[in-house]
Amino acid sequence: MSVPLIRFDCVSKQFHAVKALSSVSFDVRQGEFHALCGENGAGKSTLMKILSGVIGDYEGQIELAGKPLRLRGTRDAEELGINIIHQELNLVGELSVAANIFLGRELRTGLGFIDDREMERQSARIFQQLDCRIDPQALVGSLRIGDQQLVEIAKALSQGLTNRPAVASAARLGEKNDPKAQSPSDHASEATPRGSVPETTAHAPILIMDEPTSALTESEVERLFRIIGRLQSQGVTIVYISHKMDEIFQHADRITILRDGQVVKTLDRTATHPREVTHLMVGRAIEASDVGKNRTAGDEVLRVENLSLPWRGHVRQWRLKDVNLSVRRGEVLGVAGLMGAGRTELLECLFGASSESPQGRMVLDGRDVQFSHPDEALSAGISLVTEDRKRYGIFTELTVRDHITLSSLDDVAAMGFVGQAAERKAADDSISALRVKTAGREASIMSLSGGNQQKCIIARALRTRPKLLLLDDPTRGIDVGAKAEIYRLIDELCGQELAIIITSSELPELITVSDRIVVLCEGRVTAEFSRGQFTEQKLMEAATALAT
Known part of the structure; x- marks a missing residue:
């Protein structure tokens, strides 16, 4: 009898007062490309960190090849052939490609010395199987980001591609947790059809990929998916987190949508379409609100023309590219976009706090300005409330x-x-x-x-008497009541003719407080909507660069 390779059964996880996952249940079949979709904060990465052993404290149960799975850490997961590639690459730039691939499990000679030659030989063999040309002796820091991504893939697959019996190991781990668990030999099967687990000791690696194409060019994306296709033909199971509908609908077998820590639905890719998925991702009911209903915008406070922010050493070259926007007195301009779209970088440029000098033109109250330090922005009448309150906003030893x-x-x-x-x-x-x-x-x-x-x-920001207030995800990590009070405050400030630019990872929030919304995707403005035009679905489609 065939069973799913992975089965989540009522998996829940809470971080203090925040419930990240609530009774999540679905399965993943062997050899399939299973996409996970959802807004920022939906619980996708938390769930995958549980599956890969990064997070060990949770409620519910996970089964691997029909056996209970409880991991003591990432090493357990790797031994079972479960590997995760995080959105932020975890490589050491000062080490060679081969040293990164075998980091923490270095091969050694009979005398106990690190065997660089053998690690380089095995690394070259893995790259050959992946059909890519990367020198195992090269320093990782000298590689382009696309090749670094491939090094991460090689690192993740280096155990599985060397024929480690992942399913057999999973059964053994199941025996540790369940004394009654049967051995793999108790489940013999002659065939291994796609969508079932080989009920033998055959190796069946699992590769979790979290937004792997966020830093790749089109040609590098094409190469990555050629490699993924080749891995699938070898039985590798892909769990793929992405907001990019075009990638998902070209490659996924099934799609599971998470919203607010819960599974909304699992769909066959051929039985759905991008707009249905985006609707399921953002389908929360929005409470009626009078915020912003009686605003009247005044004169223009800020105009930005062709604002670009260089990204040195990165394949995309630009964190922001040719951004145009404006905001008026008594108006709230919302900035929407997914993680990595450039929302925070935009506000940092306006406040003189960007890591690189931006290009383009800024006009404040009819006068061209260019800030090289936040002090200059404050003096000119711009104030910023940062996204990361604990890191950049609070001094723990100080008073109210x-x-x-x-x-x-x-x-x-x-x-x-x-x-x-x-x-x-x-x-x-x-x-x-x-x-x-x-x-x-x-x-x-x-x-x-x-x-x-x-x-x-x-x-603190308001005591500087700004003419323009920048709010970077201002309600992040606060309760519903406090959010409502901040919405009321924003409305009152607009009544005092303050201009406000606000970002938020919550689309309903932007819709509630904004008069206009510009949408960023990979550092570019893809759409602009006025109140009455924007909906969650339109914003999500623009944020994923999905044509309307």
């Missing part, structure tokens, strides 16, 4: 008062000394205006909830 007044100490200082009474009043005014829930201005910032910490950071 410190956080609110940090960027505007000149306003409460005289002759170079901070006036304590003036600083206390400024902090109290902001606490009252933004309804910050705190034991007092002298309370530690760490004693506040995430939502109230975020209000303090927004208060």
Whole structure:
């Protein structure tokens, strides 16, 4: 009797108060190309980290070849032929290609020395099987990103392609967890059809790929999929995470859609179409809201023309390319896009905080500007609330008062000394205006909830009296109630003729607060919508560069 190669049964995972996965159940067949789709935060990567042993603490059960699977770490997964290629490559640039492929499991001579020659020989054999020409002796840091991606694939497959009996190992691991588990020899079968697991000790590697083409050119993508096709013909199972509908509908056998940590549906690729998948990805009901209904936009505050941000050493060359946009007083301009689309990089360019000097033209209140440091942007009337609150927004040893007044100490200082009474009043005014829930201005910032910490950071930005406020995913990691209060605050600020540019990984949020939305895909603007035109499906299609 055939069984799925992988079966998820009511798998759940919670990080503190956030439920990342909730009773996820579906299966993956051997040798298939199984795509996982969903918005950012849907739970795709968390689930794959569980399958690959990165995360070991979860509820529910996973079966591999019909046997219970519990991994003690990534080494267990690798021994079973389960390998993951993360979106961010995990290679050591100062080491050779061969050294990276065998990193942590180096081959050794009879005398115990590292056997570089044998590792290079085996690496060359793997590349030959992958039909690509990469020198095993070359330093990884000298390779183009596309070739580095292939090194990651070779590293992941180096165990499986050397004929390790993955399914047999899975059965043994099952025996550790289940004393009654039968050995592979108890399930003999003469044939191994696609969609079933070989019920013998045959090797059946699994390759998990998380957005593997995000850094590849078209020709490199074509080569990658030729390799994937060849691997499938050898029995390798592919679990593929991607937002790119064209890739999925060219190559996937089945598609599982996750939304808010739950499985929405598993579909045969031939029985569905891209618009159905994008609808299932974003099909949440949106609560009625009066936010933004009575806004009136004023004069233009900012205009950006052909803004481009170089990406040195990267095959794409540009993090942003020829971006054009504008925002007016009393208006909220939303910026949509998937992970890596360039949302944060855009705001950093506008704030003078980009790693490289951007190209193009910025016009602020009718005057050409170019910022080389955030101080210059602040002085010109632009303020930024960063995406990563904990890393870039909070100083754990400081108080609520410190956080609110940090960027505007000149306003409460005289002759170079901070006036304590003036600083206390400024902090109290902001606490009252933004309804910050705190034991007092002298309370530690760490004693506040995430939502109230975020209000303090927004208060700090507002005390600089900006004409343009940049909000980078401002409700990330905060509860629903705090989100609603920030939406109300945004509406009030627009009523005071402040111009706002906001990014968000949540499409319903952008639809709720924005008057217009521009959509980025791989650093380029692919669409612009006004209120009344945008829907979640249109935004997702533009974010995946799907033609409407």
